[in-house]
Amino acid sequence: MSLERIDIPLLKKISETAGAPGFEKKVRHLLIETLKDIVDEFYVDNMGNLITIKKSQTENAKKFMLAAHMDEIGFMVKHIDDNGYIRFQTLGGFDPKTLTSLRVKVHGTKDLLGVMGCKPIHSMSAAERTKVVTNEEYFIDCGLSKEEIEKHVKIGDSITRWQELDMVGDLINGKSLDDRVCVYALVEIMKALKEQDTPVDVYGVFTVQEEVGLRGAQVAGHGVSPDFGIALDVTVANDIPGLAPQDYVTSMGKGAGIKHFDGGTICDRRMVEHLENVAKNKEIPAQPEVLPFGGTDTANIQRMPKNGSIAGALSIPMRYLHQTTEMAHPTDVVAMIDLVVQAILQVEEGDWSY
The missing domain is CATH 2.40.30.40 (Peptidase M42, domain 2)
Known part of the structure; x- marks a missing residue:
């Protein structure tokens, strides 16, 4: 059922389009063509980040930034x-x-x-x-x-x-699903929000050069300067032979990972709890994630705005991360899309007090 909700031809195109760090032009053009008639505004900053915007009808609305990185290891x-x-x-x-x-x-x-x-x-x-x-x-x-x-x-x-995207059993299989599967998810999120009156201005940001030091998010985080932020990335799914359950980090097919910690960020507890509450109330599959190493764009979304932002992250569990072929579960992709959409629509119900 989850697979039926995924536009495999679009995901395939996004996965297979070349875009090493610093060379994201082809991916950026593909995303502009895909979203130019969906979002209210878009622009490209001097670093090469693509910033797409869904405007709220609320006057002086706060900003909610979502980020998925366009680059792939190369x-x-x-x-x-x-x-x-x-x-x-x-x-x-x-x-x-x-x-x-x-x-x-x-x-x-x-x-x-x-x-x-x-x-x-x-x-x-x-x-x-x-x-x-x-x-x-x-x-x-x-x-x-x-x-x-x-x-x-x-x-x-x-x-x-070079590798084509295909299905292996029930799983999506291809190259550079880090982070192209989340790039796809962000496209679908912006589509889902098109006809919604969101309580915040939503900035869907496709960042550059994440794989070489979170560089694009540093510029975008400062430029957008959001009040709230969620990084969309993949994480380790170590549910494979030879590893103990305490080392799994996440498991495939159990929903989006709600990040608590990675090598660059302690996620804001207010955002973590908001995501947990929304997942529970809307019965969206989710699981906790504590990643002992590695970092994501979350760090710069959280730190680069003038006053910082209330930032967290959602992750798609992935097997064989940074290897030749990466694998993701359709259930987890759909869960990320649904959880982000609902987290934005219900942002006013969150407890953002200190």
């Missing part, structure tokens, strides 16, 4: 050797063991398909076989000579992973 071309092999700089955090034989696209004047290569096991010494290959040992093989590659590619061009 790479940048830093060298092309005499045999046409490309060396790269990582953009975001990679687990090196996930790079072996990974298909990528090198985005020059035209996209070139390539494969991540390294020394094969047949050529490794006994000692090398016991070690994890480092990022620096990988190269990209596009099957072309240096001369052919340089017709289209130069130093500084971006590189992204």
Whole structure:
């Protein structure tokens, strides 16, 4: 039933569109085309964040900022050797063991398909076989000579992973669902609010460069300067073999994670309790989330406004985070959309006192 509420073709397009940190242009254009007739206003700031706005009919309404980051972990071309092999700089955090034989696209004047290569096991010494290959040992093989590659590619061009989005059993499966599944959710939230008279001005912000230090949210948080804020991101779902329940963080299919803590933020208790109350009263699936490492745009939504904001976060549980293929449950995606919409519509019922 949850899957029936998800626009898979749109989610597929959002997931598969390339957008490494600093190279979010294609994703931004896709979102502008999708939302330009839905929202009341939109603009792009100097950092590249896309800010879409749903205006309240209430005079001097407070601002409620939602943020999902457009960028995906990727790479940048830093060298092309005499045999046409490309060396790269990582953009975001990679687990090196996930790079072996990974298909990528090198985005020059035209996209070139390539494969991540390294020394094969047949050529490794006994000692090398016991070690994890480092990022620096990988190269990209596009099957072309240096001369052919340089017709289209130069130093500084971006590189992204290539994989199509599909369903694996009951689960959504694809690349860069961190954070494209939440980008999709934010699009659906702005659509759902279109005909509503919201008690606040809603700022749906699609941020840049989250994967390299929450940079876009720093600028957007300061520029929008919201009273309330919720970051929409994914989180670890460690409900897999070999891990104890206390280390799961979240579990797939049990609803959106209401964040209490991550490596960059202690979420405002007022926002946490508001989200918990709305989830309970509206019977929306939700689960608590305490993430012992990593950070999200929540930190800058909370800190960058002049007087700070009452900020929290909602997370979609995800298996295989920052690996080749990421997985999400449709129930959790729908729960995020429903919980955010209701949290905004009922914001006046929250207890925002100190």
